[in-house]
Amino acid sequence: MNVAHAEFVVSNTRVDHCPKTKMPEYAFIGRSNVGKSSLINMLCNQKKLAKTSSRPGKTQLINHFLINKKWYLVDLPGYGYARASKTQKKTFQKFIVDYFTKRKELVSAFLLIDIRHEPQPIDLDFLRWLGEHFIPFSIVFTKVDKIKEKEIETKVSGYLEVLKEDWESLPLYFVTSSEKRLGREPLLNYIQQINQSIDNF
Ligand code: GTP
Ligand code: MG
Numbered sequence: 001m002n003v004a005h006a007e008f009v010v011s012n013t014r015v016d017h018c019p020k021t022k023m024p025e026y027a028f029i030g031r032s033n034v035g036k037s038s039l040i041n042m043l044c045n046q047k048k049l050a051k052t053s054s055r056p057g058k059t060q061l062i063n064h065f066l067i068n069k070k071w072y073l074v075d076l077p078g079y080g081y082a083r084a085s086k087t088q089k090k091t092f093q094k095f096i097v098d099y100f101t102k103r104k105e106l107v108s109a110f111l112l113i114d115i116r117h118e119p120q121p122i123d124l125d126f127l128r129w130l131g132e133h134f135i136p137f138s139i140v141f142t143k144v145d146k147i148k149e150k151e152i153e154t155k156v157s158g159y160l161e162v163l164k165e166d167w168e169s170l171p172l173y174f175v176t177s178s179e180k181r182l183g184r185e186p187l188l189n190y191i192q193q194i195n196q197s198i199d200n201f
Contacts, residue, residue, distance in 0.1 A: 112139075
């Protein structure tokens with residue numbers, strides 16, 4: 001799929017303030033600093049559409065980006081940010097839970113996992129929570145440029161092995177690097193397929 005047009009629309013902390021236009025949307029979630037905002041920029045062929053930082057905790061709001069005037073990518077704050085205060089964590093939890101449980105336009109979530117790290121309880125818990133709430137998701141392994149090419153497969157299959165302890169069928173997954181622009185086409189094509197199936201419905 002070609003991303004001909006991508007624009008920032010709105011940021012907020014309340015699901016009832018998200019865009020009212022009924023278009024399919026795809027949300028990026030995962031630990032702080034995992035590369036959610038960078039991935040959105042990579043998909044949109046832009047450098048600064050979504051704000052990124054080497055310091056965790058950059059994205060603090062629900063951010064809607066309108067793509068090709070037809071669907072949205074949604075950048076969310078990261079979880080597991082050690083320096084966040086207790087109040088920040090609680091507020092975050094509330095609006096993220098609200099977003100995932102109430103936002104009818106959400107078609108699918110992408111849960112980002114830094115390929116370098118062993119499976120973390122916080123991500124596995126979040127995946128379970130998505131499952132319990134029947135929220136469709138796929139997994140996106142990020143920053144694969146940071147490991148050797150031949151290690152990628154081992155890391156991915158190691159992760160899937162752990163997921164098998166929780167899940168009968170394994171989720172779809174993508175292997176990406178925003179730095180090296182890897183995995184862009186498969187991810188965009190997947191979104192396109194879903195958008196087309198919604199159109200034909
Ligand atoms: P929060 O908004 O804080 O939750 O973080 P985020 O998940 O949006 O991460 P962000 O995109 O801001 O990236 C965090 C850091 O990782 C930045 O310094 C990025 O340049 C770096 N980064 C993101 N993706 C990649 C990648 O594919 N490869 C490499 N090497 N670095 C990456
Ligand atoms: Mg971010």
